Amino acid sequence: MTEAALNVVSFLLLGFFLGMRHATDADHVVAIATIVSRERSVAGSALIGAAWGIGHTVTVMAVGAAIIVFGVVIPPRLGMSMEFAVGIMLALLGVLTLGRTGGMAHAHAGVTGVHELDVHDHLHTHGDYLHRHPHGHGPGAHGHADEHTPLARLDRSVLARIAFYDWLRPFVVGLVHGLAGSAAVVLMILSIIREPVAALGYLLLFGLGTIVGMMLITLILSAPFTFTAVNLPKLNWRLRVASGLISFTFGAVLIYGIGFAEGGLFSDAPIWEPH
Template sequence: MIPANAAPLAIALLGLLLGMRHATDPDHVIAVTTILSRERRFAVAARIGVVWGLGHTLTVLLVGAAIIVFKIAIPARLGLAMEFAVAIVLILLGVGAAANLARKAATRMRGGTSRDEALVVHAHAHTHDGATHAHPHVHLSPHEDAADAMHHDHRIPPDALPSLAARRPLLRSFAVGLVHGLAGSAAIALLVLSAIPNPLWATLYLAIFCVGTIIGMALITTAIATPFMVASQRASWLHQGLVTGSGLLSFGFGLFLAYHIGVVDHLFSAAPIWIPQ
């Protein structure tokens, strides 16, 4: 005999798996890849994925539950505008890499080394266990003269380190997750409501779906971080290439989405075309 709770369990499992599958959407993967590309620890990469999932969950649950419970109709232009916001975010995530590449190309075309790429080699003396020694190292000095760059402080206040090294990527990931969740909330809620007419069960399914998205993104970010971390330890040039490549991919994909939503789907025309999917 089939247990009475088999159907709800099957629906819950389906929601979890579909949520994990939703995390693999190209715009999601590209966004988190750009954010975590400079990280060198698996724990931080996994946290970036979880925080992205939390931001995504917040907007999906708030907007999606409102659509399910109150039967709110989303105008086509508003639906496209929410998706267009994702394109803008992707462009902003990758604009730094695109600008850096353009600056380097312009420098090479001029046939010389620009002041922005001046390399400064110097050493700082410090003490470990009563012994004083120095470590020579190289700086890329974009905003100061070589003489000034040799006299700076490498020390970072202990209380500033968590904010600079950890909180910025996490906050960025959370904000990007919010935007992605807002863009997908209407489509997800409409699809759930069409399959599960009961608002209570539909909302519960939506919550399980979001849990699956968080789990999926945590796994994805950990997997994506692996080549970046290996490259950072064994080949700095390869790591820098991966960082630049991920930024350019985000920038290019953002431009593609912006064109498709704005021109092909007629966001800025009198008759926008929006198909939730």
């Protein structure tokens, strides 16, 4: 192998490992931790990470091709809007996760027809919906049917009829994250590589590295959730609440910083620095 070919291979491998590093960005980790908090299997967690990485790579490749091949210039307001969407998405993920926990004070006003001593109150699950309320384990002693939980109603909605529904959500989240970070990645590549084909190849390997990196991250993050879901449901509930609060707070900070701070999206003269 010639020295020139060796340099090209080394540079492309660098793109792969930088993609893995890119997967560890704080907003990526917060988003995927929120999504994986309801997952109970290691294999499912890995697929969630892969779905996120594929969505992220699709957007980066699409935006990157537009910039590299066609010389498209992203206006500051549009670039900031893409980053602003990440803040909204993180806040929404946090709200949805908190809603799925059901709340510690989820109460039903008694269970009729059951002796008071038979009714107790502890955390319990319906599928992946974790909540608590006074209930018994005899016939008619629970207070509501399994299909009347929020997630059961959601699963019966039109979204549940979409194939691979469980992986559609992380895929869409990855798409949004790709929009926010693609410009910075492409501008970094163009500062080093001038040849369009080589730049696109680097971008593709960067995306593959992101997929692998996010799969590894989800495997690590899912471990406490999968373990506590079966063995320590109360701790699992607290972890899910914490992930929801962190996601919402992180999203709110991004929304303010990108949208309303000085030079933000909604100011008269937005200042955008791709990152």
